[in-house]
């Protein structure tokens with residue numbers, strides 16, 4: 001969790017303004033810390049993204065203190081494939097020196113391009129606030145190779161702008177849901193993957209925005225949509241082309257934007 005400021009004390013219990021750093025939604029939150037121990041994480045309705053927390057955020061105390069959480073660098077002492085890896089705790093200095101030595105040896109012998117850097121998805125992991133530093137490290141090292149992954153709910157957000165504008169819309173960007181008159185979610189279920197978008201969408205619908213959801217399942221916001229378009233899996237392109245056809249036929253598009 002990213003602690004920002006202390007709000008107040010009550011005996012040995014403190015309420016701390018913070019945010020959940022477990023995904024790109026970065027939901028605003030209030031942490032309860034009792035005798036130095038995190039005991040609860042709750043929504044912070046005054047924060048722009050703090051209207052709700054998902055189960056991951058609410059489980060913050062369990063995650064922070066889970067016995068399987070890796071808190072220190074570990075070094076494998078048995079060969080790969082051995083039933084027991086033989087993890088041995090080492091210092092941060094030893095871990096960093098080992099990694100630096102291996103990377104510089106690889107770069108010297110085979111060129112930095114032989115190394116691929118990999119990260120978890122910033123959309124749904126705690127890499128949200130770190131992925132830029134991995135990118136900086138990779139570029140400074142000289143490798144163009146990055147392995148990552150994206151959840152299926154992010155494909156539309158990433159690929160549609162890439163096809164339309166030539167560039168993706170980074171996950172950290174927030175659409176202008178407060179001003180939107182019509183919101184179209186296509187294979188995107190923010191109720192489980194981007195809570196801040198979900199709560200903002202519910203608020204937008206409450207003030208009069210229209211909501212259209214394209215999804216085979218009546219999941220998440222599909223239940224609140226004015227139009228739930230239940231596509232048969234694999235027929236999204238047919239629906240998209242049909243909508244495009246109607247828009248062209250009816251002249252429902254801006255010509256200057258379309259040809260720019």
Ligand code: SF4
Pocket residue numbers: 020021022023024025026027052053054055056057058193194195196
């Ligand atoms: S959606 Fe869940 S995991 Fe992501 S920041 Fe909010 S509470 Fe944390």
